[in-house]
Amino acid sequence: MKTQRTRSQEKIFHLLKTLDSSISAQDLYIELRKRKQNIGLATVYRSLDALKLQGVVQVRTLSTGESLYSLVQQDQHHLTCVNCGQSVLIDECPVHDLEDRLEKSHHFKVYYHTLEFFGLCDRCQGMTGPLEG
Ligand SMILES: [Zn+2]
């Protein structure tokens, strides 16, 4: 499927390319304004949605409910602490074979996947223990 991108989509795509971390739609809107690109917030959301459907943008929803957008570069795997909210990126991918199998068995085109483990980080384990009781 070949898709023609709109000008807004192109601008957002290029901005995401220059950022090395994921960003919320709200912050993306502010960044665009800083660069004198006047795109309304509603258009930012619409464009992100379209880019998502094209498989070039991925979304990650935080425990706060905030959605962070980034370009699809590689699969993301995280260890997230439920206490301090700190996320650690994991390099290894335990599910690549599964992805291949799912593509075949479900005839599903997989764009990317995310994998997130929740719990307490090293620091927070030490803090919560003695405080209980
Ligand atoms: Zn923690």
Ligand SMILES: [Zn+2]
């Ligand atoms: Zn993976």
